Amino acid sequence: MARDERGVTPQSEDFSAWYNELVFKAELVDRGPVRGTMVIRPYGYRIWELLQADMDRRIKETGHVNAYFPLLIPESYLRREAEHVEGFAPELAVVTHAGGKELEEPLVVRPTSETVIGEMMAKWISSHRDLPMLLNQWANVVRWEMRPRMFLRTTEFLWQEGHTAHADEADAMREKLIALDLYAKVAREIAAMPVVAGEKTASERFPGAVRTYTVEGMMRDGRALQSGTSHYLGTNFAKAFSIQYTAESGEQQYCHTSSWGMSARMIGGVIMTHGDDKGLVLPPLLAPYQVVIVPIGRGDQAGQVLPPAVELAERLSRAGIRAHVDTRAQLSPGFKFNDWEMRGVPVRLELGPRDLADGAALMSTRLGEGKSPVSLDSAPAVLLAELTAFQDLLLRRATSFRDSRTATVNAWEEFAEAVTTGWALAFHCGQAQCENDIKAATSATARVIPAEGAPEQGVCVRCGLPSAYGKRLIFGRSY
Numbered sequence: 001m002a003r004d005e006r007g008v009t010p011q012s013e014d015f016s017a018w019y020n021e022l023v024f025k026a027e028l029v030d031r032g033p034v035r036g037t038m039v040i041r042p043y044g045y046r047i048w049e050l051l052q053a054d055m056d057r058r059i060k061e062t063g064h065v066n067a068y069f070p071l072l073i074p075e076s077y078l079r080r081e082a083e084h085v086e087g088f089a090p091e092l093a094v095v096t097h098a099g100g101k102e103l104e105e106p107l108v109v110r111p112t113s114e115t116v117i118g119e120m121m122a123k124w125i126s127s128h129r130d131l132p133m134l135l136n137q138w139a140n141v142v143r144w145e146m147r148p149r150m151f152l153r154t155t156e157f158l159w160q161e162g163h164t165a166h167a168d169e170a171d172a173m174r175e176k177l178i179a180l181d182l183y184a185k186v187a188r189e190i191a192a193m194p195v196v197a198g199e200k201t202a203s204e205r206f207p208g209a210v211r212t213y214t215v216e217g218m219m220r221d222g223r224a225l226q227s228g229t230s231h232y233l234g235t236n237f238a239k240a241f242s243i244q245y246t247a248e249s250g251e252q253q254y255c256h257t258s259s260w261g262m263s264a265r266m267i268g269g270v271i272m273t274h275g276d277d278k279g280l281v282l283p284p285l286l287a288p289y290q291v292v293i294v295p296i297g298r299g300d301q302a303g304q305v306l307p308p309a310v311e312l313a314e315r316l317s318r319a320g321i322r323a324h325v326d327t328r329a330q331l332s333p334g335f336k337f338n339d340w341e342m343r344g345v346p347v348r349l350e351l352g353p354r355d356l357a358d359g360a361a362l363m364s365t366r367l368g369e370g371k372s373p374v375s376l377d378s379a380p381a382v383l384l385a386e387l388t389a390f391q392d393l394l395l396r397r398a399t400s401f402r403d404s405r406t407a408t409v410n411a412w413e414e415f416a417e418a419v420t421t422g423w424a425l426a427f428h429c430g431q432a433q434c435e436n437d438i439k440a441a442t443s444a445t446a447r448v449i450p451a452e453g454a455p456e457q458g459v460c461v462r463c464g465l466p467s468a469y470g471k472r473l474i475f476g477r478s479y
Contacts, residue, residue, distance in 0.1 A: 087207020280344025
């Protein structure tokens with residue numbers, strides 16, 4: 001298919017190429033100087049800022065407070081929890097020299113912070129009155145990726161990580177539900193991603209966790225993307241780091257801890273949930289510019305149209321709309337239209353001399369067909385309604401797509417076919433070896449045991465043994 005230099009490979013032709021081209025052409029990222037790292041450009045970083053601001057507000061509303069912990073962690077800390085170090089060992093970046101000499105103990109560049117925060121919790125917690133301790137950190141982490149992909153898997157990435165300590169399992173499990181609900185709401189309400197929340201199987205748990213929970217979204221190629229996780233760590237890390245408290249009875253008891261995180265991979269999820277062959281399609285709540293105004297005219301006409309365009313943008317901004325006037329005089333209107341379409345702007349307004357004389361602008365929405373006039377006087381109210389409708393449309397569209405690509409299956413042949421284009425809802429025996437066999441045969445894994453849905457009994461789609469979960473699991477290929 002022919003396309004100009006501004007275009008991207010069609011999704012149907014090569015989804016991976018579409019994604020890899022789009023993140024660069026939409027000026028979201030650039031490659032960093034170290035293999036697997038990325039530079040997040042201003043347009044991409046603004047999406048992260050909007051997501052971060054909303055999440056930070058929600059996190060604080062649940063009683064958590066922000067803190068910051070060191071990037072460098074003594075290697076011995078990770079070794080205190082056996083499953084944890086084994087799970088992360090292949091991804092660790094280790095500092096062995098500093099200040100011109102070899103270090104007595106190697107330092108690990110933070111892959112996650114359970115260990116260093118556990119060390120601090122042990123110092124800060126002494127009594128039941130100190131619990132629960134509800135901490136959150138906005139940080140970068142480093143995990144050495146063999147097959148990096150912008151936003152999805154990079155050597156260094158941005159995230160938030162919640163870390164909490166509780167008096168007992170019941171309180172820690174309530175925390176897990178708070179975090180999982182927070183992620184599901186952010187995904188659905190802000191990113192317009194219809195995620196499925198639930199628990200991971202034992203094989204898919206976070207290293208060192210007793211139970212792991214997730215929110216999973218379907219991308220437009222039918223693959224799953226893990227968009228946020230919450231872990232109940234039991235007393236594993238408390239015992240490794242002596243996180244203890246004195247109960248009301250006077251006994252010394254170990255805390256029950258949790259951790260949970262969502263990263264900038266959510267941006268990759270937004271791109272792949274909503275994007276099309278023309279480029280990005282951004283939910284208004286995450287769009288750096290919700291409305292772009294393109295003045296039409298050259299010379300004297302440009303001078304006539306530009307001031308009203310700027311004045312309109314200011315009125316929109318006062319109404320709470322992120323508006324931008326494209327003043328790039330060297331570019332044609334057609335180029336600008338294609339450029340903003342590719343960059344996913346929800347609404348575009350054209351304002352030329354004739355429109356100005358009519359007291360209107362021509363409006364185009366990112367997924368709409370054609371143009372319609374909007375009165376300049378009523379523009380703020382009309383556009384607020386359009387943006388709300390567009391946000392809702394994206395969630396409905398993504399939900400419909402996910403449902404159309406999700407098949408309830410009982411036979412292995414149906415399962416193998418379903419996971420080539422989407423998700424399979426199937427019973428599973430719970431055996432790790434059976435999960436491995438499924439992955440080897442189809443590249444599909446157990447993505448989530450859905451929290452919602454009625455109990456069901458059946459036999460494993462692969463081996464025929466009774467289901468271990470009392471309901472169907474979602475299986476799919478994933479990122």
